[in-house]
Structure formats: structure tokens, C-alpha cells
Amino acid sequence: xxxxxxxxxxxxxxxxxxxxxxxxxxxxxxxxxxxxxxxxxxxxxxxxxxxxxxxxxxxxxxxxxxxxxxxxxxxxxxxxxxxxxxxxxxxxxxxxxxxxxxxxxxxxxxxxxxxxxxxxxxxxxxxxxxxxxxxxxxxxxxxxxxxxxxxxxxxxxxxxxxxxxxxxxx
Amino acid sequence: xxxxxxxxxxxxxxxxxxxxxxxxxxxxxxxxxxxxxxxxxxxxxxxxxxxxxxxxxxxxxxxxxxxxxxxxxxxxxxxxxxxxxxxxxxxxxxxxxxxxxxxxxxxxxxxxxxxxxxxxxxxxxxxxxxxxxxxxxxxxxxxxxxxxxxxxxxxxxxxxxxxxxxxxxx
DNA sequence: TATTGTTATACTCTATAACTATA
DNA sequence: TATAGTTATAGAGTATAACAATA
Numbered sequence: 488x489x490x491x492x493x494x495x496x497x498x499x500x501x502x503x504x505x506x507x508x509x510x511x512x513x514x515x516x517x518x519x520x521x522x523x524x525x526x527x528x529x530x531x532x533x534x535x536x537x538x539x540x541x542x543x544x545x546x547x548x549x550x551x552x553x554x555x556x557x558x559x560x561x562x563x564x565x566x567x568x569x570x571x572x573x574x575x576x577x578x579x580x581x582x583x584x585x586x587x588x589x590x591x592x593x594x595x596x597x598x599x600x601x602x603x604x605x606x607x608x609x610x611x612x613x614x615x616x617x618x619x620x621x622x623x624x625x626x627x628x629x630x631x632x633x634x635x636x637x638x639x640x641x642x643x644x645x646x647x648x649x650x651x652x653x654x655x656x657x
Numbered sequence: 658x659x660x661x662x663x664x665x666x667x668x669x670x671x672x673x674x675x676x677x678x679x680x681x682x683x684x685x686x687x688x689x690x691x692x693x694x695x696x697x698x699x700x701x702x703x704x705x706x707x708x709x710x711x712x713x714x715x716x717x718x719x720x721x722x723x724x725x726x727x728x729x730x731x732x733x734x735x736x737x738x739x740x741x742x743x744x745x746x747x748x749x750x751x752x753x754x755x756x757x758x759x760x761x762x763x764x765x766x767x768x769x770x771x772x773x774x775x776x777x778x779x780x781x782x783x784x785x786x787x788x789x790x791x792x793x794x795x796x797x798x799x800x801x802x803x804x805x806x807x808x809x810x811x812x813x814x815x816x817x818x819x820x821x822x823x824x825x826x827x
Numbered sequence: 828t829a830t831t832g833t834t835a836t837a838c839t840c841t842a843t844a845a846c847t848a849t850a
Numbered sequence: 851t852a853t854a855g856t857t858a859t860a861g862a863g864t865a866t867a868a869c870a871a872t873a
Binding site for chain 1: 673674675676677678679680681682683684685686687688689690693704707708711712715727728729779783786787789790794797798799801802803804805806807808809
Binding site for chain 2: 834
């Protein structure tokens with residue numbers, strides 16, 4: 488180890504936009520969002536509704552705030568989102584027995600059905616989206632993104648802004 | 658080849674959100690955006706301004722519309738963005754000699770300087786962001802995203818919506 | 828007639844703040 | 851005093867439409 492950066496050529500060479508991580512990420516996310524919106528058009532809340540359902544199915548029942556944090560959604564938005572899902576009969580709100588301020592979000596039978604078909608369709612559409620990659624590469628990409636996503640700060644943009652401001656005040 | 662899906666276990670097993678591609682993408686993009694906004698705070702236009710500069714440096718001079726399409730930015734937004742960059746003296750608008758309706762966007766010397774330092778800082782910050790991954794994995798992720806991004810439809814959401822509507826009308 | 832760039836307007840989404848009920 | 855959830859309002863960002871200049 489000489490202290491030199493690990494990727495001298497990419498650092499010193501003027502980068503094209505195509506080599507920009509932000510550019511590639513934005514482009515892929517846009518494409519994925521388009522796909523997800525098309526596939527999940529009839530699902531209340533669209534792609535975000537789907538994520539709420541998927542998160543609600545896991546392990547012990549989550550509160551709205553826990554879901555909001557996990558999904559990077561503002562808690563005020565989460566209220567509307569869940570209203571929509573409750574209205575469609577896909578989830579239920581239940582007072583948390585351990586903390587009566589909080590509400591647990593539970594998947595209904597209908598919600599579980601809709602989630603299953605949604606995930607099946609989404610999976611197909613995603614494989615289509617990932618067509619330009621080799622099968623092995625698709626798995627690699629999924630795994631790498633998952634690994635990275637699981638170890639990044641889950642905070643919402645507005646929460647970060649608030650924290651920064653708070654920090655600056657002290 | 659038996660016609661069966663390549664990843665039966667992931668398709669049939671109920672997915673956790675953490676395994677959701679959309680979830681991981683959104684989370685990584687949010688983290689990257691936070692980083693980029695912090696690092697490029699003084700750059701006019703922020704992360705998008707940076708991308709415009711990077712795209713403007715490549716090859717032959719691009720028109721505003723070409724830049725907009727490449728970066729997935731609406732052309733009306735591109736006007737304001739470039740106004741900002743022109744105001745800061747980082748780019749220049751020049752009538753396209755081949756088509757007098759269009760304007761070529763050219764990087765000034767000052768723009769090139771700012772772009773270089775911005776990219777250096779961004780690169781550092783990104784490596785920090787990618788810390789959870791092994792060095793090899795970071796390269797893999799960059800390469801996979803780049804490959805995928807370069808082969809996806811560059812259209813802007815609103816352009817897609819317009820195209821869909823147009824399609825439905827005929 | 829179609830396209831590039833511009834501008835103004837309308838709209839959507841999100842953040843902010845204020846409130847309640849609990850802790 | 852702090853937190854979970856709700857609601858209303860304000861603000862940022864975006865799309866829509868209309869226009870001028872050119873193809």
C-alpha cells in the first residue's frame with residue numbers, strides 16, 4: 488500500500504457522464520419506476536403501496552413510523568398511503584398493545600393476495616428491465632444493491648435536513 | 658434449457674422488502690443524492706448542474722435538448738438550469754451553426770475547473786458511500802449500473818406519458 | 828407542419844407546523 | 851418533555867400549454 492488511490496485511472500481521467508454513478512443510478516431508477524408504475528397501476532398507492540404491503544408482511548407487525556423509516560417515506564405521507572390501503576381493504580390499523588400511541592399495520596387476506604400477484608408481475612417486468620445484463624450479472628446487481636442498501640442510513644431527506652439544522656444550532 | 662425460470666427459489670418464496678429491487682434502488686439513490694447535494698452544495702444547479710457540465714464536456718457540443726434527453730431532465734427545466742450555469746459563467750450558449758433554432762452548450766474554462774474539483778470531491782464522497790462494499794464489488798456495481806443505464810430508454814417520465822397517450826389515440 | 832427554446836401557469840408532491848393522545 | 855399519528859397549509863418541484871423562431 489503506497490497510499491495512492493485504488494483507481495488512479497478513473498480519478499485522473501476526465502469522466503464522461505456515462506461513467507458517473509449518479510447518472511447511471513438516476514437512469515436505472517427512472518426506468519424501474521416507469522416499469523413499476525405501469526405494472527402496479529391498479530394497486531392503491533402504486534409502487535409505494537406495494538412496498539408498504541411487502542414491509543407489513545415481514546416478521547412482527549410494524550408501526551406506521553417503523554414502516555416509514557424502512558421505506559424512506561415521510562410519516563405524514565405514510566398516513567395518506569395507509570388510508571388508501573385501508574380503504575381498499577388490503578391492510579388494517581390496530582392499536583399497538585405495547586404503546587397506545589402507535590398503530591400496527593397488518594396485512595389482510597386480500598392484501599396478501601394482491602401482494603403476491605403484484606410481486607409476481609413485478610418480478611417478470613424487472614427481468615425484462617434487466618434484459619441487457621447476463622443472468623449472472625442480474626443476480627450480482629441485485630445482491631450488490633441489496634448489500635449496499637441494507638448498510639446505508641435509512642433516514643428520509645427531510646429527517647436528515649432537520650438533523651443537520653439541529654446539529655448546526657448546537 | 659427446460660423453459661423454467663432461472664431463479665425459482667426467489668420467485669416462489671415470499672419476498673422481504675430487503676430483497677426488493679425497487680426498495681434497494683430507492684434507498685441507494687437517496688443516499689447518493691444526499692451525498693451529492695452536500696458535496697455539490699456550492700455548485701449552481703447542484704447535482705444536476707454537475708451532470709450538465711459533465712455532459713457538456715463530452716465530444717462535440719450538445720444542444721440543450723440533447724443534454725436534456727441524456728440526463729433525463731425536462732427541456733423546460735433545462736432552460737432554468739442552463740440560465741443558472743450561464744449566470745455563474747460556467748457554460749456558454751452558442752447558436753448551433755447547423756440549426757439556428759438550437760443552442761449549443763459549451764463549457765468555459767471556469768466551468769471546466771469547477772467540474773474537475775466537483776468530480777474529485779464527488780468521487781471521494783462516493784467511495785465513502787460505497788464503503789460497505791469490497792473494492793472489487795464497488796467496481797462491479799459501477800460497471801453493472803453503467804451497462805444497464807446505457808441500454809435503457811433515456812426518455813423522461815413526461816415524454817413517456819405523452820408517447821403512451823399518443824399511442825392510445827391512434 | 829414539426830421542432831428548439833422560452834415563458835407563464837397549473838398541478839403534484841413534499842415539507843412544515845400545529846394539534847391530539849399517549850408515554 | 852418527548853413521541854406516534856393526524857391534519858391543514860405552504861412551498862418546491864414538475865408538467866402543461868402557449869408562444870416565437872426556425873426547419
